[in-house]
Amino acid sequence: MNRAPVFWRRAWRNVAVPSLTALYVAVVDLVHDGGPYVICIFASMVLMWGMVFERYWFFKRVLPKMANDAHAIWKARTDHSSWCARQIRSAMISRLNVAMTTGFPLLQVLVPMSPLLGLIGTVSGMLEVFDSMALRGSADAKTMASGVSHAMICTMSGLAVSISGLYPVHYFRHQARLETELLADRFTY
Template identity: 40%
Template sequence: MIEILESIRDFTETGGQVLLIIGGLIFVMWLMILERAMYVFVTHKQYKSAVIAKWQARAERSSWNSEQIRQAMISRVSLKLSTGVPIIQSLVALCPLLGLMGTVTGMIEVFDVMAISGSGNARSMASGVSKATIPTMAGMVGALSGVFASTWLARTAKKERASLEDSLRLERKH
């Protein structure tokens, strides 16, 4: 366990302070993704069943009022299902931007070393180059992993809304 913490600390020192911010952002993003996934797989199914049962228990399902109640039920379920998805998408978009900020701060360090040493000493510039590349990589990895998850969440919300609309059909008078 101590070896793992030391390797994480070494990686963080190699990537600079921006890497900590990126790591925190990715951690929060994945907490939100996991919370939404748990909602989809556990809570949503129960809530959807309760809404369908409530609709089926209605005696009258063909009037204009019933249509408004149906739309309200669908909207509530859809809103609960898509809560947090825009924030997750924003965090996904923020990951590469923070990686770019790490690149810029790393390159500033490289230029500082070049100004102090007066030449292009590769050994003295290596630290700045790693601080420039590692945050970029971390930001891109975080963004890619988050893109797939946020796309799945958005697609699932859309699919579940369509499924609920089918389940809560109006009974038309002939």
């Protein structure tokens, strides 16, 4: 009798569901405490990481097929050394480079945009502090703490999203440059 399905059902029910529930509650609390700017930061994070996973899939699965197809077309040509052949080679490499760098400008905007959204949330939180001080005439510690907390959550969220996106942007830029050089070496005259 196979007991593996029973084990996995229990593990899912006893470990995974409570962990996912705790994660969901933490995200909801973060959004509630951080305000609408955290929602914008979260949306930019989802978009950024969606693009990162798409680019990863492209470099691992799609690009090798595209490069092999282009190389087969190049090898099928009889003329490799004329001016026209060199222009065709250059165009083929350029098309592959364009395919590799698709989406880079948006990724390069999303990474620095997240801390800026966090900064807007910080300013909003500090304005809450100043409004509470102006309305009450004195510094109410509870209201000030709420505004400062709002400000720090936005700042932390923006920085966390930005820092997590720095490496993939530089990695994919390096990969595109490296793959373009390898393609240029592979398409011999």
